[in-house]
Amino acid sequence: MSTPESKVTVNGSGKDIDLLKYSWKAQWITHPTESTLDYGVFLFRHVFSLKKEVDEFNVFVSADNRYRLFVNGERVCYGPSIGDTQHQRYETIDISHQLKVGENVIAAEVVNFGEYRSVSQVTYQTGFIFQADRDLDIDVNTGSADWRVIKNHAFSPVNITSEMMNAYYAAGPCDRIDDSKYPWGWSQLNFNDKNWLKPKSTTTEFAVGRGFLYGGAWHLVPRTIPFMEEKTEQFSEIIRVEGIEKNEGFLRNKASVIPANSKVKILIDQSYHTTGYPELTYSKGKNSEIKITYAEALLQDVSPNENVSDGNLNLVDLKGNRNDFEGKSIFGYYDILLPDGGENRFFKPLSRRTYRFIELEISTKEEALVLENYQGVFTGYPFKEKAKVETGNATLDKIWDAAWKTLRNSADEMYYDSYYENLQYIGDTKIASLISIYVSGDDRLMRKAIQQFDDSRLSEGLTQSRYPSNIVQIIPPFSLIWVDMIYDYFMYRNDPEFLRQFIPGIKSVIDWFAIRVDKTGMLTNLKWWNFTDWTIDFPSGIPQGADDGYSANIALQFVKTLENAQAVFSYFDLEYEVKNYQTLSNKIKKAVLEKCFDAKKGLIAETPDKTEFSQHTNILGILTDTFKVNVQEEVMHKILGDDTLFQATIYFKFYLFRALQKVGLGDKYFDLLDSWKGMIDNGMTTYGETDINPRSECHAWSSSPNFDYLHTVAGIYPREHSFKSVIIAPNLGKLNRLKAEFPHPQGMIKVNYVKKEDSIEAEILLPEGLKGEFQWKGKSKVLSAGKQKFSVN
Template sequence: MEDMRDWQAKWIWRQELPHARDHELVYFRRSFMVNGEGCKLTVHVSADSRYRLYLNGEPVSVGPCKGDAYTHYYETVDLSGKLLPGRNVLAAKALHYGGTSPWRMAEHGPVSVWRSEAGGFLLEGAVTAAGGELIERLDTDSSWRCLKDEGYGYVPVPMIQWAGGLESVDGEKQPQGWETSAYDDSHWPAAVPFYDVRNDWGELSAWPLEPRPIPPLYERTNGFQGITYLEGAAEAALSSMLGPASESATPQGLELPPNSRMVVELDAGQLTTGYIRLEMTGGQGAVLRLLCSECYEPENSTRGKRIKGIRNQTEGGKLMGEYDTYRVAGTGSGAEDRKPEAYEPFWFRTFRFIRLEIETGLQELSLTSIRYRETGYPLEVESEFDCSDPQFRAMWTMGIRTLQLCMHETYEDCPYYEQLQYTKDTRLMMRYQYGISADDRMARRALHDFHSSQLPSGMLQCRTPSMYTHIIPAFSFDWIYMLQEHLAYFGDLQLVRRYRPTVIALLDWFERKRTAEGLVGGMPPRYWTHFDWVNEWPGGAPPLPKDQPMTLHSLMYAAALNAAADLMQHSGWGELAAEYRDKATDVNEAVIRACWSEERQLFEDAPNSGSFSQHPQVWAVLSGLIEGDEARRLLRRALRVESLPVISLPMTYQLLRALDMTGLYDEIGTAYWERWRKFIGLELTTFPEEDIVGPRSDCHGWSALPLSEFSARILGVSPGAPGFERIVVRPVLGKLTWAKGKVATVKGPVSVEWRLEDGEFAIRVEGPNVPIELALPDGTTRAFLGKGQYSCGISKTSDHLHS
């Protein structure tokens, strides 16, 4: 990925090194002339830590895409179609999050944004004539002007370490209209070039630049859908600002008299991520406070103990969260030749509901607009799904919304809190995405991110990008599954070969941890021994000594060895594949010897511990330790013993794979959708983090399970060979009487429609011109190219097990 661009621009800031360790927002401007038609301008731009770029007042780019210490991304933007005859102005605001090491929680800003000790802004580009002749270079140097925002303040509360930073902004100290071409910047000082992009001796800079690996995030203007609470203002005036955004709409504005107070709570209609924008005129000295919240909660809900019920139940409910604060400058005007004053938090916010409090001072304030620009990864949903159960259709829609809100510049565990790309969450989200889209650009970047996080020991970090190193050993296996599933869905052997050394080093770390008994031993105390969120497991692991072997570590290692063997076999390293399979067998045999309870007919959570849970039983199947009838008996036993700790929402994916392997999916697996049905009745628009352990995040990517299962199991479409060179269609009926839809694949869409009526099953399949293997419910198979239509008689009975 080494970038070949020979940069001419220099990093600039408002001062020489060293820079302030506090958070700083700095504005930059550069004027230039355009004479003649057909002039062109393409710029390459980056910053430490974040920027937003404008051309003549119009926002044109935001970034840089999140990177790490070894990869600092830049964006390339073609501005040719936006140039105006005469004077043009490039303007940017760059926010540097202060402090890096040692890390101080609640002070140093979002964990997911890597940065150095110094803030910086970088832009390279040149205006050229239609024929290619150079008109003017615009590279960042001392010809740019800059100004520190003295009104910007960062709020040191725990929330800022996750969600992009809360603000306290004094508009009276800000340069209003600074991004427009009409603004007079003659009093601004010259920017200071303080760092070269490169030197000629191979000494890399603090910002190893690489081009952005994913497309720009979309931004789409939306309006709020309703008022849920109002105090101190007329509803009619506010209502005129609600609803879909329209350029032709002219809100009447809300007039707030001097020394008054207004509180309003607004509903966006569904959970979303976006930049909230408030526009106003007059009102100097007024104070606006903005709170973003996922839902209403009962009055007895607290930060330490969250209680969530029906999410839009306002009666007896309250919104919880932290506040952004803005002090109004009073410079906005409703005149045609002037713009209203605007406040927009620098980072996007996550919300379904917002609470806006306004206290005016000595002047009247007119609130003229409350809108937001929804933002996210431009994921194109190519798959379709419908069936006889309307709640399944609702779950499909909720799953898509969940995944969309957890995809920005990386996959994110949740958009409201951490906004971090964790290995376990990312593996699941990648797999869910494959159920609805053939776009793998984000998946490829995630694979590279975790590869880049590998420590010298071989261990992978459990989240990246991240400002500090965080290790959950069990999560590292998920990276191997990411690579295996990417091969299955996209068939890219070159990518597998690229990352084989990373797989080898990771597995070697666990091999070195094996005990004389053959098990994976205890984990270093500085690492987090975590497997799943379970009520009976404080911290996510059985309450047993962490320096002793845990059965799950051994079973997960054996399963990962088998997955790695599959990767090595496909990529031409057959001997290593055989070695990995032999090691997996050795580890499994050690688990049988040390962890099997003859009395309970279950695997213990650790040798001689007397502690049991569903988890090792499932992983005993996934690792290949238990197979056939014995595996079916084990799973039935584990899922019927009520005293066993229950698998969570995210690990249900692994449970369903175990049921797949044993032929129990239709009998048992379909009953697990009862856990997801409950979310519909709670008026959620996305799937939450958990359902048993306790509510926190209302949107968690690892819970979007319907996307993979409805496409690959109900419609039945999955790869029969890497990259869908062969397609398998094996529908699971469950309690449905019909289903239809379209599943995106790298070869093209596969359409499936099936119906069960009076004991007769009929199915129609149409796909790309590759071999298709159809497995019918009566146990017979059909093989064809492209499309086929078949039927069979079945007598369908099932003994559903509800968890």
């Protein structure tokens, strides 16, 4: 079920208390005897009596690591919204609709993944807190009311490792459940909890909002994003069975029987990539075992002498066309269920699963197993697709749809990079957040990400490359991209107070790079992981010279950020920094040209030895105006036409298209979509991490067509900061017609183009109060609010 936004408050303030200024009335509680640091699933209950109906009953709830909250057996929310212990999110929710006169029960399942936790999980210890905003003659607050707790011994972790997945894996464990140990019905009012224990207060028993005088283990801050969308998805079909006749009844809420003493495999194809929490209902089958394996793609079978988990095989080469399943097997992470023979047993994973294919591998004993229903539950950030693009071209429409599915499947309580990692990386998030603005108009997840990356900054000044994270990883160019994200927000949203808080962080990032500019004017002595792109010509994604010499690429990334920071700081009248950044930017550009420009090729080399050249560095040369404006179109032609250059992969093509648009060659955009077309032709329904044989089948940074259809092709982008006015400069390329709608903060922008040989007819609707300029082939026209129709020759 999903919680309607109308029931949810995210400002964190109630009628009787200010949770951000004072100590909470409730206390953090935990199990009295079990380890508070190790893996465990803990169940909390509180039964109380309500004398009369209430119109409103706001409660505040949080947990470490995760919780699911139930009222009278109905799940009302889950959380907390992911953060760190210095920014421990709490949810505010009105539970009056679930309460009744008389006895009621509030129950919570709290999970601590312990040593197996995902890298994105920042934790202190097992803890749960629940508080009501007013008493109503009852006390339901943890620490004072009569709460009860047990450890649910049915659960144990299935530890998924990088060796098992044959790739870096950081997403946490799967679940093993022994039904015979499960306290079925524990969240219902009539459950007998007399043998449950009284919780104890945690080592930091008091609860406080962030900034409170005494501090605490968890610094509580309110949730700033809505609850996730949850939508039931019926599985498409069973594509292969072993040991039984094919029967899809349990996929359609009609029971299917797995006979006693059987070994059965059932391979399900959802037909598209998705993410969420699949739900399985089953009965009987005592002493059976159900193994549920999830995968984004099937793998071609290998010889018996080759083991897919021994680290010697490149699994991404074994996928082939995703729609072909003959001669292929499933390989992925998995859950294990051990039925106890009871009726209507129910399994929903403790954490998010990503998949297109699912295999049920079932072994029964003396009792048959009844599969009653199996369904997916898509779960993700509730983005709404407000933008529209009508190209009249079926292939281009498929590219748009797959890009939007890629973004949707990569966004939950934060932007995720892939199911292997479930981490929020800055490089991915910059692109994903722009798509969020362009397609949905919703900037709340972008705001949260910008804030979290600022929270991640370390003493030397850089942000972490990904955050939240319990393992520190630093990619210096990603710290630059974080500043670029702030510039993006500055251009698209009018919210100076939100931006002002990041001024110290911007300075600290720029200072880290600035002190590494030596007397040559180039950056040197860089450390950490200077990842830029996954092109095979950059070892580990690092441009030549970044670690042990001079890199024109990294130098120009710094220049681009310096110029973005100048725009933001100028708005805040920080002229001293603006002047210094401008001087430094010019110094670096001059040094790059003097040391790395090759006159024969007319391009900037990677390093001063001028032996290697990339698309990337020369794209940056255009974006920073290191190349003079009058030669940038010529340089762009060389970037596109010289296949000896190190080629940008699908990630860095986002910046390739920025340069293409900047030099006036946006009409070529549709000619450069082979990477996206190739993935669709190969049966993929989302876009992967790299152009060819991607590790992950769904990677947010590859969803850039959703941005470019609107920004490049429809040509809609800010004319000035805060999107106070708009530029509309279409690049239709091979299209003769295009309709598009874009969610500007003041209302929808709508465009309708008809292109003829040397002219274009445009019908444009701007929302009230918005002005702009139409540009086409060197000609311009003033735009005003309302509808206007005109031709430009």
